[in-house]
Structure formats: C-alpha cells, structure tokens
Amino acid sequence: MEKEDEFLFNFFTHISQLCFDKAREHTEKEREGSPIPVHSASWTIFLNILPQVILAEKSYIEIGFLQNKHKSFLRKDNSLRSIYESLKSDIKRLEENCNHNQHEERITNYCKHLAQFLSARINLIDFYDKIHITGSNRFFKYSDLVTQMESIIEKHSHSFTDISLTPIKAIFSLECEILQQLLKALTELQRLQFLPSLALIHGAQTRLAAWENKMQNRETWKLGFLKNNPLPLLYQWFVRFKGAVLSKFSLYFHDTLAQQTTLSEMKQLCSKLQNDYFQRMVQFQKKYDSSTVVLITDNQVSCDTIEYNCFPVIVSCPMKTPPQYETLLKMIGDISNELLGNDKIIYKYSTQEQCTYVLYAIELNIYLVMIFESKKSEKDVYISNFVSELSANLRCSKIFVSLKNPTK
Structure with a gap:
C-alpha cells in the first residue's frame, strides 16, 4: 500500500469509527510532514479539504442533514446537503486542475472516489428527506421507498471502491442495507407475510450489530456516564426504527407467536418491546x-x-x-x-x-x-x-x- 493510500485508509477508518479528533490530528500531522514536493501543491489542497469532510461527517451521524435549512436573499443555504455539494465542487475542481504526472494521477484518483462518496451522501440525505416527508402522509407504500433505496444501492455499488475508502464504503453499505431490510419488512408486514418479515428484521438487526461493532468512538464513550446514550443520533434512530418494525410484527403475528410459548411468557416478551x-x-x-x-x-x-x-x-x-x-x-x-x-x-x-x-x-x-x-x-x-x-x-x-x- 502506497504512503498516501495508507494515510487515507487510516483517515477513513477514524471517520468510520467516529474518532473525528483522531482524523483531524491525523490530517494535521500529514499536512505538516508531507515530504513529496513534486505534488505538494495539489496534495496540500486535498489535505485542506479533509477537515471539512470531518465536520460534515460529524454533523451527518448526528442527523444534521435535516436541520438548519436557512435560505434567503441575504443568507445562503447552509444546510448539510449544500455543504456536501460545495465539498464535491471543490474536489471536482482539484481533480480537473491536477497535472497528469505520476504523482498527481494518484491524487486525481482520490478526488474521483471521494467525489463519488460525497455524491452517495447527498443521495442518502435526499432519501432521508423523502422518508421525513412520507411520514407526514396518511397512507404510503413502503415498496416505493424500497425501490428508491435499492436504486441508491445499485447506483453506488461500484462507486468509491478505492482501497483507501474501504472503511467508509463498509459503513455506507451497512446503512443502506439496514434501511432496505426494514422498509422491505414493512412491505411484507402490509402483505401479512410472516417468514419474510421475520427474516428481514433479523437481517437488519445483524447489520445494526455489525455497525455498532465498527464504532470505536472512545472520544464520546469516555464521557458516556454523563449522557443517556453515547451512541450517535443516526444510529439511535435506526435502533428505534427497528424497534418499531419489530413491535408491529409482534402485533400482526401475535397469535402465531403466542402458539410458540405460554401466555405469561408471551406477555413478558412483549413487555420488553419498544411498543x-x-x-x-x-x-x-x-x-x-x-x-x-x-x-x-x-x-x-x-x-x-x-x-x-x-x-x-x-x-x-x-x-x-x-x-x-x-x-x-x-x-x-x-x-x-x-x-x-x-x-x-x-x-x-x-x-x-x-x-x-x-x-x-x-x-x-x-x-x-x-x-x-x-x-x-x-x-x-x-x-x-x-x-x-x-x-x-x-x-x-x-x-x-x-x-x-x-x-x-
């Protein structure tokens, strides 16, 4: 693995583990000690963009993407979506300005893959916005949301595949798959399909556990005793979403589940559910x-x-x-x-x-x-x-x- 590959791999590992301070320190250390003058200008610009990526990701994991949408004649849009758009534009501009020598070809490749990741984030922000709007409707087809989610998964299945972005690619895939599994479970529940619903809920839970295992955020967890829940808001939302789907499943198939145990044990098990x-x-x-x-x-x-x-x-x-x-x-x-x-x-x-x-x-x-x-x-x-x-x-x-x- 090349030095720059290793640097970016470690950078996105810190991001995926929610260790944002470590990611910033890692970037500053590289910026101060980069020994390759041939491509130092482009590499320095690239390194200067990364702290903004850190801030955006920190806001994203705390569900900052639907907050603070201020847009008026005197104030530009400062939503998280617009920040990702701006970062994507900066990366694209850098990619276009890179010289085509051996060293800058590598930076061009990083820019291309990072821009793909930023596009994926923008697509997910739009999807969450759609989910939020859908929640205000009386009736809606979960299958429509499933179709949109699967379209995002397909669109980005071959995006940002560079080895340096592997850690964030894994987190992105888990996030998309959990959404897909839970929305498909709701679709199967509308059709009153027992086994498909159960399998999908289990699949979502497995992926949630895998996601949590990747969160090694000691920066936040070391102060966990001061907070009700040290896990990020987006992950907490996913847990509540899974809990809501499981609770719905337990009601729609209450009689079937009750046949597998005693009434008293069934009552005790249901009491532990979210609803x-x-x-x-x-x-x-x-x-x-x-x-x-x-x-x-x-x-x-x-x-x-x-x-x-x-x-x-x-x-x-x-x-x-x-x-x-x-x-x-x-x-x-x-x-x-x-x-x-x-x-x-x-x-x-x-x-x-x-x-x-x-x-x-x-x-x-x-x-x-x-x-x-x-x-x-x-x-x-x-x-x-x-x-x-x-x-x-x-x-x-x-x-x-x-x-x-x-x-x-």
Missing part, C-alpha cells in the same frame, strides 16, 4: 368497556398465520373471533371508500344490536375496529387519542417524522 401494542389493546378494551378491539384485513392474502381459509382477522382482543364478524366485513365493504378517502374515525350505531362500531383505516388494507355495547359519541377524546397514537406508531409515521428534530 407492546397488544397490551395497549387489552388495556383499552378493559378500561373502556369495549367488547372487542380487532384488526381486520379486507384482502385475501396468502398467509400461514391465520386459519379458517385465511380468515381476515389479524389480531383480536379478547383473543377470539368476534361474533359480529360477518357484520364487520359487510360494513367495511360498504364504507371502504369513506374509510380510505377521509382521515377520520367512523362511528356506526346499530339500533338493532344496541352497539356502536368504531372503524378506522390503519393502512390501505388493514382496519381497526372497536365494538361497544352502548352508544358512543364521535367527540370521545379517549377513543380518538387511542386510534391516533396506535395508527401513527403502526405506520411508523412518528419514527419518520422524528428525523427532523431528533433528541437524545
């Missing part, structure tokens, strides 16, 4: 005297978790088939356009049965239904709060929107 949705349903049903709280799907999916010829009840509280099952299906069929077209909770009172049906579309094919053996008002705050919180969590809207203002 114990089934227990929330139980508490709501008991506290508010609802005869049934149930999630139903109106599409005939092929799933190995529901009996009765793919009976469309996903999960029910109490854990039994609601006696009003046929009525529910007919009702959902009659008002499905209303449920999907308006973001509101629909109340239907049956004078014959003396009960109130409360319906809401969680996703395009999945409905939350609550049955009360009395008349309920549409102004009932307790019901609306329960529905709002449950739907926002199951859609992962809260997780997506939290990218804008992350907190430790």
Whole structure:
C-alpha cells in the first residue's frame, strides 16, 4: 500500500469509527510532514479539504442533514446537503486542475472516489428527506421507498471502491442495507407475510450489530456516564426504527407467536418491546368497556398465520373471533371508500344490536375496529387519542417524522 493510500485508509477508518479528533490530528500531522514536493501543491489542497469532510461527517451521524435549512436573499443555504455539494465542487475542481504526472494521477484518483462518496451522501440525505416527508402522509407504500433505496444501492455499488475508502464504503453499505431490510419488512408486514418479515428484521438487526461493532468512538464513550446514550443520533434512530418494525410484527403475528410459548411468557416478551401494542389493546378494551378491539384485513392474502381459509382477522382482543364478524366485513365493504378517502374515525350505531362500531383505516388494507355495547359519541377524546397514537406508531409515521428534530 502506497504512503498516501495508507494515510487515507487510516483517515477513513477514524471517520468510520467516529474518532473525528483522531482524523483531524491525523490530517494535521500529514499536512505538516508531507515530504513529496513534486505534488505538494495539489496534495496540500486535498489535505485542506479533509477537515471539512470531518465536520460534515460529524454533523451527518448526528442527523444534521435535516436541520438548519436557512435560505434567503441575504443568507445562503447552509444546510448539510449544500455543504456536501460545495465539498464535491471543490474536489471536482482539484481533480480537473491536477497535472497528469505520476504523482498527481494518484491524487486525481482520490478526488474521483471521494467525489463519488460525497455524491452517495447527498443521495442518502435526499432519501432521508423523502422518508421525513412520507411520514407526514396518511397512507404510503413502503415498496416505493424500497425501490428508491435499492436504486441508491445499485447506483453506488461500484462507486468509491478505492482501497483507501474501504472503511467508509463498509459503513455506507451497512446503512443502506439496514434501511432496505426494514422498509422491505414493512412491505411484507402490509402483505401479512410472516417468514419474510421475520427474516428481514433479523437481517437488519445483524447489520445494526455489525455497525455498532465498527464504532470505536472512545472520544464520546469516555464521557458516556454523563449522557443517556453515547451512541450517535443516526444510529439511535435506526435502533428505534427497528424497534418499531419489530413491535408491529409482534402485533400482526401475535397469535402465531403466542402458539410458540405460554401466555405469561408471551406477555413478558412483549413487555420488553419498544411498543407492546397488544397490551395497549387489552388495556383499552378493559378500561373502556369495549367488547372487542380487532384488526381486520379486507384482502385475501396468502398467509400461514391465520386459519379458517385465511380468515381476515389479524389480531383480536379478547383473543377470539368476534361474533359480529360477518357484520364487520359487510360494513367495511360498504364504507371502504369513506374509510380510505377521509382521515377520520367512523362511528356506526346499530339500533338493532344496541352497539356502536368504531372503524378506522390503519393502512390501505388493514382496519381497526372497536365494538361497544352502548352508544358512543364521535367527540370521545379517549377513543380518538387511542386510534391516533396506535395508527401513527403502526405506520411508523412518528419514527419518520422524528428525523427532523431528533433528541437524545
């Protein structure tokens, strides 16, 4: 490995391990002691750009990419995306100005690969921005996000492959693959596919563990006792995202999972999840005297978790088939356009049965239904709060929107 290759490899190793102070010291040491005068001018310019890369990466890992977007007539855009764009322009300019001698050909190669890395970062920033915007929508297809993520992976699969950028390439790949796995898991959950969802969640967890193992950030961890969580905000967001997907999985396949263990152990396992949705349903049903709280799907999916010829009840509280099952299906069929077209909770009172049906579309094919053996008002705050919180969590809207203002 050439001296410059080794320098850059160590530089990006420090960056990938979140050792930003070490990366800066490493750069300063090289800048002060570079012994090759033939290409010192271009190499010095290149070294002067690296501290800006350090600052950008430090901000990126703390989710600085959706913060501080100030742009006006008197103030230029100082968003992190614009900083990466500016760095990319500087690198491209240096690449164009390099002489074509043996030494500067190497610098030209570094510039090319570093510019590719900066382009990849810009693409990911745009993708996170899309995720954040998507979280504000009521319904969205996770498959669209999967397609975009896979496009980014494909686009950069052969980018910044120089040996000197190997450490940051590995981190970039892990980040993209975790996003891909979790978004694909959400797609499979919409289709109520048990094994594919489980495999994807496991794949994401494996990659999260690999990413954390690469973070040797003693600079931050040595002060960990002063903080609630010493890990960077972006990694924390990924952990919450995985936790949200796993919690959703535990609800959609609650009955299947419960068959593998005792009820008490199942309850204990679910209590350790980020969100114990089934227990929330139980508490709501008991506290508010609802005869049934149930999630139903109106599409005939092929799933190995529901009996009765793919009976469309996903999960029910109490854990039994609601006696009003046929009525529910007919009702959902009659008002499905209303449920999907308006973001509101629909109340239907049956004078014959003396009960109130409360319906809401969680996703395009999945409905939350609550049955009360009395008349309920549409102004009932307790019901609306329960529905709002449950739907926002199951859609992962809260997780997506939290990218804008992350907190430790």
